[in-house]
Structures are given as structure tokens and as C-alpha cells.
Amino acid sequence: MALSPSFVGRKYGPFTYEVGVEKLREFAYAVAGGVPSLAFAGNSPPDGLLPVLHDKAAAAQSAYGAIVAMPNFAVVYAIGPFSAAIMDPELGLNVMMLVHGEQEFEFLEVVRAGDVLTTTGTITRAVSKAGKDFLTVQTESTNQHGRLVARGTWTAVIRG
Amino acid sequence: MTDSPKAPKVGDTFTLVRECDRYRPVYYAAASGDFNPIHLDPEFARAAGLPGVILQGLCTLGWAVDAFQRYLGDPGKVRGVRVRFSRPIAVDDVITFTGTVTQVDGERLTAQIDAVNQRGEPVLKGAVLEGVA
Known part of the structure; x- marks a missing residue:
């Protein structure tokens, strides 16, 4: 699909x-x-x-x-929306042919042990082009103090 | 941090060499939670049209960030990263990261990072790191 x-x-x-x-x-x-x-x-x-x-x-x-945390520990605490989108049955992606195409983060606060981080995400791009599907999800993660910790832009490419 | 380098300036360079040893995709899977079988199971990877298991792209991103935070001397000074994964990394590949500071504006700085394998082929495209001095 x-x-x-x-x-x-x-x-x-x-x-x-x-x-x-x-x-x-x-x-x-x-x-x-x-x-x-x-x-x-x-x-x-x-x-x-x-x-x-x-x-x-x-x-x-x-x-x-x-x-x-290493700044890129965001790949662990903030991946929820991206993986949920990839597995969303309504999108019907062929996960076997999926590769991670691009990744972008903005880091606004350091992360320490004990932090409780909450991440939400939104699909910002979903297109089919030249036989490939491109899916981009943008995320925002906040800590227990309500401060924005990281923004992420996650792009998957599904080959053929 | 007390061991920060002196003020970054345009043209500064930093390097990091990383080998994708046989178990690196397994170690990274354990630490990151990315257990996609294309990183762990050669048969599955071949069925998916790959020559064999490939390293998680986000591990490559981690190497680029690590190169930059070592240069800055402080992980809290890394403020952003942007990469495109242009070529998969296979077991036994050796990746050389070369960062160059391209812009310094007050306390903010930007660096580009090249990452090439042992054949000189780029594994990242347009990789940019943002930080503060």
C-alpha cells in the first residue's frame, strides 16, 4: 500500500x-x-x-x-511515536523493506537519571515517490518539570 | 566542565575512527532497544535484500555525536544533529569521522561531519552538528 x-x-x-x-x-x-x-x-x-x-x-x-545522558540517548526515550507510526496497521508499511533514511534532533536540556520524559509525535510527511514510501514523524519530549528536552525529526524510507 | 578545549574557531577539525566489530550491532541493539533482525540475523538481512547484517543507522549518528562531544569536552554543549544515512555499514567496516567547524556565531557553532568507510565511500550525507562553545 x-x-x-x-x-x-x-x-x-x-x-x-x-x-x-x-x-x-x-x-x-x-x-x-x-x-x-x-x-x-x-x-x-x-x-x-x-x-x-x-x-x-x-x-x-x-x-x-x-x-x-549522551545527547543522542534521545533515540531511546523519544522513539515511541516513530515506532508506533511504523507499526500502525492503517499505514500498512512493509516493515521488512524499511530503512532509517534521515534523523534530526534539537537538544534543549540535558537528561539525568531519574528524569521522567514524555514524548508525543505527529506525522508531518507521508508520500509515495519513485516507487518508495517516505514517512516523517516529528516528536517533542518534555521532562517532569514541563521543560522541552528534545525535538526529533525521524524519516523512514520503505524500498519498493 | 574543566577540561573544555579552547574557544572553537572556524576551520577547527576533529576526528574519530570506529570499527563496526562483529558484535557491535548486537551491543547497540541491547543498549538502544533496536532489535530489528536486519541488524542481528544474516539470513533475515539477505531476505530483505541486504548483503548481510547492517549496523543501526542511529549508532552511526551516535558516533558522529560522540566525535563532536569529545571535541567540545561536554555532552551538554551539543545542541543539535542532522544526518542522512546514505550507505549501510556492514560488519568489519571501519568508519572515519572528520568534523570541521564551519560557523561560529557568538557562543553558537556549527560543524559539518564527513563519515567514510575503509573504501572512502560516504556513509552519511550532509551531516551537521550544532553546539555551544
Whole structure:
């Protein structure tokens, strides 16, 4: 089924995500070339990983006072609306042929363990072009203080 | 942060090299929650028309952000990122990220980042990072 602009404006969420410190560490380790585990792989951080991303003592001395998330941890807490749109039976996308085409984030607040983040999203583009479907979802995530933490623009391409 | 670099200026460059080791898509799946089988299961990936498993595009984005936050010395100084995924990354690919500061306006700065594999083929297109000094 081809995507049509009639889906633009469709909304998903709110999705709530509660941030845990070990998850932040595991994410930072995996992105920085390490293993997201404190078990068999040992617990030494990957080379050059910024201390405020994994070291509690160093982070306590920083301006943030606690371990913070890599900015791109937004891919975890803010993905709800994008995945809901992709799986929406009314859109009828062939998930097997889906690839992530483009991604954009604007980061407005740092994220710390204990934050409760709420994300909503809206389809802003749904077109079929040259045998491919293009789906764009824009998201906004706010924290428990009501402050905007991140905006995301997520684009999937469904090949043939 | 106390270890921030000196004031960024136009033309500054920064680099990061990352290998997509055999288990990187598995590790990234565990950390991110992206368990799409095209990243984990070679048979499924081939059935989807790919040569084999490919790395999650959002891991590539993470590498680009990590390169930039290391340059800035502070993850809180990264204010934005925009990428197009132009070519999949396969197991054993080695990606070289080269960032260049293209604009400094007061405390805000913009950097472009090139990411190429070991054959010199770009894996990201038009990648831009926004930050504050």
C-alpha cells in the first residue's frame, strides 16, 4: 500500500520513559565502542568516553552534579511515536523493506537519571515517490518539570 | 566542565575512527532497544535484500555525536544533529569521522561531519552538528 498525504497530522503518544543511570552507562559504553555490560566484559569504560557520561564521582563534581545522558540517548526515550507510526496497521508499511533514511534532533536540556520524559509525535510527511514510501514523524519530549528536552525529526524510507 | 578545549574557531577539525566489530550491532541493539533482525540475523538481512547484517543507522549518528562531544569536552554543549544515512555499514567496516567547524556565531557553532568507510565511500550525507562553545 502506498503512503498518502492523508496520514499527515496523525498523532502518537504520549509515551513516557523513566531514565535509569545504568541504562545511560550501557548506552554510552555501546556507542563508544565498549560492551553494554558490567558483567563478563569487565567494567572498564571505553577509551576517551567523557567521565560525566559514566563516572559517578567525576559527574558529581561537574556542573551537572550527576551522570548525564549522551545527547543522542534521545533515540531511546523519544522513539515511541516513530515506532508506533511504523507499526500502525492503517499505514500498512512493509516493515521488512524499511530503512532509517534521515534523523534530526534539537537538544534543549540535558537528561539525568531519574528524569521522567514524555514524548508525543505527529506525522508531518507521508508520500509515495519513485516507487518508495517516505514517512516523517516529528516528536517533542518534555521532562517532569514541563521543560522541552528534545525535538526529533525521524524519516523512514520503505524500498519498493 | 574543566577540561573544555579552547574557544572553537572556524576551520577547527576533529576526528574519530570506529570499527563496526562483529558484535557491535548486537551491543547497540541491547543498549538502544533496536532489535530489528536486519541488524542481528544474516539470513533475515539477505531476505530483505541486504548483503548481510547492517549496523543501526542511529549508532552511526551516535558516533558522529560522540566525535563532536569529545571535541567540545561536554555532552551538554551539543545542541543539535542532522544526518542522512546514505550507505549501510556492514560488519568489519571501519568508519572515519572528520568534523570541521564551519560557523561560529557568538557562543553558537556549527560543524559539518564527513563519515567514510575503509573504501572512502560516504556513509552519511550532509551531516551537521550544532553546539555551544
